[in-house]
Amino acid sequence: MSNDLEILRQEVLSELAGATDLKAWDAVRVSTLGKSGRLTALLKALGKMQPDERKARGVALNRLRDELTRAIEARGKELEAAALEARLVAERVDVTLPPPPVERGYLHPISRTIEEMTAIFGAMGFKVAEGPDIETDWHNFSALNTPAHHPARTDHDTFYLPPQPGLDVTRVLRTQTSGVQIRTMLAQKPPIRVIVPGRTYRADHDATHSPMFHQCEGLVVGKGITLGHLKGCLIEFLRAFFGKPDLPVRFRSSYFPFTEPSLEVDIGWSRKTGEIGGGEDWLEVLGAGMIHARVLANCGLDPREWQGFAFGMGIERLAMLKNGIPDLRSFYESDIRWLRYYGSDPLAPALLHEGV
């Protein structure tokens, strides 16, 4: 190799070694291989040489160019790697710190419980019906075979509202959502399967009573619906709701003005541990019965043709039992700590295929 080439080689290699960042490295690259680079100049000069000289010089120059190109590339990669390394070190943060807080929201146990009831009864072909909280006396009582003097009325501690101007109708805050049963039977032809979850009101306020609470009523009207169906439907509901396929369920005779036969339903539990389905004790969870002939007739249905059953349960009561919530009043106090504790995840709605 000619002396000048060796000198250039040494020069470039030493410059590369001296380049400690990509900028310096790029300067070496450009000054060597760039348009006006040293090696480029030598290559350009080849054309002016005699053919015999040119051949040997060309071979040497090409070899040098290859070598220097490789050396430059290699140095470039080295420097890139070092630069990346330095950047990664510089960019390091304390990942043990918490991320910026995002507030989580929760659903109230009452709406969660209504959702669960809707999912289960929905699977049995029930629709959800609704009605006004301010009811007429007739819808809330009279149509349900509870005339003004009926002793059951005094048990209800009804809230009254003044009559609307020009209308001689006693208005009450509904003491039960049963008025919606009446509205449903008046509005649609059987067969009927509805549940009616909603707000109800009674003038009672202590540790176990709230002046407002929620009930879910159910109504089934059809042909050939018997008390056996009532039992089947409610047993299925209770077992699904509490997630206990073997939950003991007991039926006791009782009385409601709007059903006959009437009954109350108990589930097995342990008074000691509060465990649902375990223990020797019984806990009342709902009332039900075959729809009273008078109620059907009050809605224009001939009880010889149509029959069915109705049931009603306290939503808070079932929510308390299922979730172990001790105090009824806490449902309405809107204490954020309580709501976060007993509230449920909005992205996990009650879906039968995911489990309620």
Place this chain on the structure above:
Amino acid sequence: MKFTLSWLYDHLDTQATLEEICAKLNQIGLEVESVENRGAAIEPFLTARILDAQPHPNADRLQVCRVDAGPGFQDVQVVCGAPNARKGLAVIFAPPGTYVPGLDITIKAGKIRGEASGGMLCSLRELGLGEESNGIAELPEDTLPGQSYADFAGLDDVVIDIAITPNRGDALGVRGIARDLAAAGLGTLRPWLAETVEGKFDSPVVWDISYPEACPWVLGRTIRGVKNGPSPEWLQRKLESIGLRPISALVDITNYFCFDLGRPLHVFDAAKIAGSKLTLCRGAGEKFRALDGQDYTVGTEDCVIADQAGVQSLAGIMGGEATGATAETIDVFVECALFDPVKIALSARRVGVSSDSSYRFERGVDPALPVSALEAATRLIIDLCGGEASEVVSAGAQPAWQRDATLRFARLRDLGGLDVPADESVDLLEKLGFEVQDRDDAQVRVSVPSWRNDIAQKPVLAQGEGIPADVAAKAAEGVAAIESESDLVEEVLRLKGLDAVPAVPLPSVVVVPEAALTPRQARLALARRFLAARGLTETVGFSFVSHEEAERFGGAPESLRLLNPIASDLDQMRPTPMINLLAAVKHNSARGWGDLGLFEVGPAFAENGQQPVVAGVRSGHTPRYPGQAGQPVSLWAAKADALELLQELGVNPDALSTTTDAPGWYHPGRSGVLRQGPKNVLAYFGELHPSLLQAEGIDVPVVGFELMPDVVPDPKRKKKAAPRLSAFQPVRRDFAFVVARDVPGEKLLRAVRGAERQLVADVSLFDVYEGPHVPEGHRSIGVEVTLQPMDKSLTDAELEAVSEKIVAAVSKATGATLR
């Protein structure tokens, strides 16, 4: 209704255990509320006698007693500290191993100060039975040692409390309960027959009825020469065991029959009756003093018993003080009447009294019982108080109570879901007192026993007004035809036990049912989930608030004010759930939790009806984080909540406009109304008014929104056209406009959007600026416009043309110029 086991045994001959009795009561509809066994806790205590008492050799205050407590404990040495322990005294003895409830200890045999002590002599307080404790209890002198003290004191009886449903007036007497249990197979009902007491003279007091609608029939008789002292111990004990206070023999006897037979009676002191006639008549606004010492005013609907001097009794509800029996009573007049249940119920409610008597009359008493009940009462009065009885006097007549009912046996299966053999059904009905009138293979006709007022009554209907007459008539006919049959089905099932009915799944119409929720209902469920996922937590607030509060939130009309609120701050139907949310912010903030997000989906009430409202609030400050200070909650968060939710519910945000006329509870300059078209108000949002927050006592910033889901157009499920997804890159251009300050930004953005609909795919705001370089009274609004060519890339010239079009459109709509 409380009764004791021994009282039940007066009427029921049974070998059943307490558990079996309770289980059966529950099964047949007489729900057991509680079972109290006072004797169980003191079972080991024995009666005993102190044979000898000597001073303790090593202690001044103790005595060493020798005690006889019967077999096994005939001569036990007991060290006792009671000053009244003395030789010959009959006492209560606790043998070793006895748990003493009043002291919470268990007695052990041992030595006290060196002297052996094999038990304990007790006070009643130590047994958990009383307060007084002046030494040990002293029993009557003739007490036999070695008896169970519980037995001796009559505390071995179990008290059962059952809930009687309003239809079962017949079970408001122990005999009625016994009858039901016997019919359910738990023993036999003992015969009960009232012995007739011959009348020796004409009653000096007679009856008259001038208000037969309230009192169809009344009986009475005078018993003269009685001595009204305390009643005997057996009677006192019976009454005390169910929580009644013994008063005097005459009064106790009436109470006894009230609970034994469910038959209310009343006794007048005959000497205090003015004149010789008691009249059942309407009240006339008089005041009279009842046995409870209270004065009551009686009206024309109330049935009273009056003598010449005036009202002496609120009939069937409570007797009067002036004519009541006392210790001095010598001649007594016994009243045994039938009252109309509805009249009694309404009267009792009017005067605000519920007595044991009115409770029974309201629920219906046995109309066939008065004659024998009066005989039985006469007999007991003479037995306990002496004297002689007059002839029975009466007014009115026994009303016809006889009714029949027919049961088609197949209905047990077709309504009750249980196949019951015909013979068994008939047998059960007969045990309840129904008598077979005629019967064939398919059905039986029975007469209804007099005490079952709930069965085969004439149907009373309250049919809806809109029902066509023929439909209503046919339905009413149906009730008349089958109601009494349903009564009988219930009776048979009740005795068989509902657990015997096989559970059958509801027939499925289809395997996969339709959605249970309507689209509107589902939308509310979605709103809940959406807001909770945005970090708000759901609350449930009362539908009533205080009317003062309601007035601050849009009004408190009289028509929505409760006539009988439970508290003065819960008297008005709420105009918006926002009231409850602010109260929740206040309470949480007071507890130190002021940084909150809450929402409620619930009714809001107005004079023209109720509608659901979705309301939400954010209060306090956003969380602090490195590089980011906590900021007061911003109205933009509330606007975003409302807007995003509307979009989630299917509203196209481009179709919305914002106006600045939010209601008065919002900050007038920092709130808005989201509208669709000029009429439909979908939501309010903004900062809450500072003076409102101050009035509420809330010291954290609060923003919120109220959204009216029923105003949101119903969700439509329409088929979407296939999307046009352009193959060309979008172009983004920034524009800054200088525009008069009072021009709503929304107007400017809309003008940009509408300038070239084919190309403008999106417009977003990136800057709002006021200050130097922008003329006074103006501001600069910077927007980024996304242009999306569909068929080919835009040329520079085309881009230029679009930009000019946008500027022109904005300028035309708002007077803005390009900055």
